Amino acid sequence: MSLTKIFNGKILTPHRVISGGCLILEEGKILEVSEKNIEVSNALEIDASGKYIAPGFIDLHIHGGGGFDFMDGTEEAFLTIAETHVKYGTTAMVPTTLTSEKKDLLKTLDLYETANKSNKKGAQFLGMHLEGPYFAMNQRGAQDPRYIRDPDPEEYQEVLAHSSSITRWSAAPELKGAIEFAKYLKSKGVLAALAHTDAIYEEVLEGFENGYTLATHLYSGMSGVTRRNAFRYAGVIESAFIIDAMDVEIIADGIHLPAPLLKLIMKIKGPDRIALITDAMRAAGMPEGDSVLGPLKTGLKVIVEDGVAKLPDRSSFAGSVATADRLVRNMMQLADVSLLDAVKMITLTPARIMNVHNQKGSLVAGKDADIVIFNENIQIEKTIIGGRVVHDALNVK
Missing domain, CATH: 2.30.40.10 (Urease, subunit C, domain 1)
Incomplete structure (x- = not known):
């Protein structure tokens, strides 16, 4: 019919x-x-x-689910992740990489092209999100320090020429060459996002003016108020609040950001500037227990408990296992957000950020x-x- x-x-x-x-x-x-x-x-x-x-839920930032990671190096990984998250309401997603060797990144981009053609039962792909390797070492989080470096024009131009599927790229705007990098991304129609950064307000503002219009997982992997030679400086978090036109994405699993911070972000930015993301790793949709963050063969061993991935010594979080339905539920229950606003933050707002709002959201x-x-x-x-x-x-x- x-x-x-x-x-x-x-x-x-x-x-x-x-x-x-x-x-x-x-x-x-x-x-x-x-x-x-x-x-x-x-x-x-x-x-x-x-x-x-x-409307179907749109996840701007996701690494895995169903026991797979997009960096596993297989088409099966892409398809299983997409099929896992439809169970939780996700109809479109932006597959996300981790900092890695260039050859592994290029292979992942090639696999995206193949998987995108055969993806019939899972959430649609809206292009790839490259998370790194141009990050501040001090804010690397779970990103592999071996591959973190400043933007290299020869490298990123090669990567962008290799694949037309890249729709966003996260980097630290204060790095040497990061402004030129953002300008190049903008010329290619790729969204620049600031992430894993130690920038202060003046650096964030310059970055925003040149294309860094989205803050990747607000509060995670970014500076707050800092002191330099006794003087206080506003960090990335404060900058995202000050710059009204900056979009932010948040991991609303209720653990990475507790209720008071969810309420604060909502109060300052509002539903038109907030996108809810899972930032989910491979253990999303799986039973709790041992897992791996990043590629299955070379990734970091973690333990999943209390609804989040942790380092084995439990000294730090090591990744999200959230699903889209949980994000909406948490915003309503923890942040006192209305159903309409919670849904907007995972439908129309991310659709606008990814410039697909004429088709989705x-x-x-x-x-x-x-x-x-x-x-x-x-x-x-x-x-x-x-x-x-x-x-x-x-x-x-």
Whole structure:
């Protein structure tokens, strides 16, 4: 059937809830959004049974899930991660790398191209996010220090020439050559994001003016107020708050950022400038226990407990195991955010940041039919991508 009708639910728009309305889908697109349950002949009907009908969740920053990492070096890794996260409402994602040898990075980019063509059952790919290697050593976090360095024009120009799938690249704006790097990214239509950085306000502002318009996982891997020769300087965190037009992404797993910080970010930046991200590693969607951060063969051994990955000695967090549904739930329960705003931060706002808001991010006629149906507890019942049901919790095989 070319037509699909979703009815008897609460349709979430960026501004209101439409109770008792319906969606008509045709050929992978939203044909009509109605406040009434209109009659449609010869349509596949999906009864939402009073649950919420929302745009599909968009994850801007994700490393893995289902036991795999995008740096594992296999097409299976890409496909399994994409298929794992649709169970939690993610309909589109930006696969993310870790700092690595150039040959491994280029291989991962090639695998993206292959996997993107064969990805039929998982979340859609919106291009690759390269996280590193141009970082401040002091803010490297779990990034491998062997590969951290200043931006090298010969290197990044080669990487960008190698693959057209790169849509964002995170770096530290204070590094030598980082401003020229951002300008080059902008000339190629690639989003520059600041990350793993020890910059102060003046450096952040210069970076923002030249393309660093997104703060990667705010609070994680970045400077706050610092002192130099007895004088205080605002760090990246304060800069992200001061610069109204800067977008921020946050790991809203409730652990990387506790409730007071989630509330603070929400109070200052608001839902139009905040994107919720999982930043998930391979253990997302898996039982707790031993795991590996980064490539399976060469990555860092970690232990997953209390809903987060930790170093084996439990001295530090070592990665997120969040899923998209958990992010929405946490923003509502921990940060007192409304359902509409929580959903916006994982739909329309990330769609705008990645410049796909004309196709995704809200339930509007003409946009892609990427839809999730969930209950009051944000438990996902159905995930629909391009008009096709790719996950149905009531009919799991």
